[in-house]
Amino acid sequence: MTATEPATGTDLLDAVADLGAALRQSLEASTSTTASAAQLREAAAGIRAATAPLAALPRPYDKLPAVDDMARAVRVFNPVVGVGSGVAVPLDLRPDPAGGGVVARAALGQRYEGPPTFLHGGISALLMDQVLGHAAIAANRWGMTVGLDVRYRRPVPLHVTVRLAGRVAAIDGRRTTVVGTIAADDAPDVALVEATAVFVSPSPEVAARYFAGVRTASGEQVSGRVGTG
Numbered sequence: 001m002t003a004t005e006p007a008t009g010t011d012l013l014d015a016v017a018d019l020g021a022a023l024r025q026s027l028e029a030s031t032s033t034t035a036s037a038a039q040l041r042e043a044a045a046g047i048r049a050a051t052a053p054l055a056a057l058p059r060p061y062d063k064l065p066a067v068d069d070m071a072r073a074v075r076v077f078n079p080v081v082g083v084g085s086g087v088a089v090p091l092d093l094r095p096d097p098a099g100g101g102v103v104a105r106a107a108l109g110q111r112y113e114g115p116p117t118f119l120h121g122g123i124s125a126l127l128m129d130q131v132l133g134h135a136a137i138a139a140n141r142w143g144m145t146v147g148l149d150v151r152y153r154r155p156v157p158l159h160v161t162v163r164l165a166g167r168v169a170a171i172d173g174r175r176t177t178v179v180g181t182i183a184a185d186d187a188p189d190v191a192l193v194e195a196t197a198v199f200v201s202p203s204p205e206v207a208a209r210y211f212a213g214v215r216t217a218s219g220e221q222v223s224g225r226v227g228t229g
């Protein structure tokens with residue numbers, strides 16, 4: 001069982017993951033196709049037709065999806081790790097066997113392009129925020145990001161397997177400092193991106209104020225207890 005893998009293989013979860021994969025294929029194809037204007041319009045019409053029945057059955061945004069598992073920090077529509085998200089990679093974060101922290105490998109596609117043939121820097125920051133956040137959670141230190149420092153040493157190539165890693169560097173009260181890198185998988189010691197994030201666990205009063213209205217699919221209030229256990 002991994003940090004980001006959903007708890008159970010239900011039919012709904014399988015379907016959510018299947019739609020997520022189709023959405024990602026669609027986004028990738030739309031950013032890398034040479035199709036004609038007529039072909040693009042036909043695709044747009046088909047996608048709109050497929051979307052309408054989903055949009056007719058909305059879920060309130062303060063009600064968590066039935067497929068989420070907050071106790072294990074599994075969020076199925078998370079924009080980085082969520083298997084149901086069209087914009088997610090999705091990253092498959094696992095405990096780092098080299099000791100401490102978490103690690104994932106992925107090849108990033110053209111839908112994440114910034115400079116031609118390279119990853120968008122904002123996407124690197126997004127990925128690092130999530131990876132470092134999971135490293136904090138893996139150390140039982142869930143918190144909200146209060147600071148994220150990203151150093152872009154070299155551009156991250158698209159379509160090449162990269163290694164994304166994070167580990168807790170310091171703990172101070174409710175503050176957790178986490179460091180991490182993005183590197184080519186075949187040169188893991190040469191950081192292309194270096195990041196440091198500070199996560200702060202909200203005080204109980206603040207957590208209650210922020211999340212009091214949030215309910216799980218079965219109607220339970222969401223507690224501040226988030227972990228990977």
Ligand SMILES: CCCCCCCC/C=C\CCCCCCCC(=O)SCCNC(=O)CCNC(=O)[C@H](O)C(C)(C)COP(=O)(O)OP(=O)(O)OC[C@H]1O[C@@H](n2cnc3c(N)ncnc32)[C@H](O)[C@@H]1OP(=O)(O)O
Pocket residue numbers: 070073074075129130133134137143144145146147173174175198200201202203206207211222223224225226
């Ligand atoms: C019931 C909850 C369930 C949730 C379940 C989640 C499951 C997750 C699963 C999977 C995802 C995992 C991965 C996610 C990755 C992405 C994370 C994000 O995108 S987070 C969104 C962006 N971040 C914000 O919107 C924060 C905005 N900031 C705030 O709301 C507040 O600053 C908050 C709540 C974080 C802290 O507020 P205070 O009132 O509780 O605490 P104060 O007293 O201000 O600070 C506490 C300590 O932290 C230090 N601190 C505060 N800000 C700091 C900063 N910028 N740098 C350094 N230290 C700072 C302070 O100096 C203080 O330290 P001293 O106790 O005095 O030593």
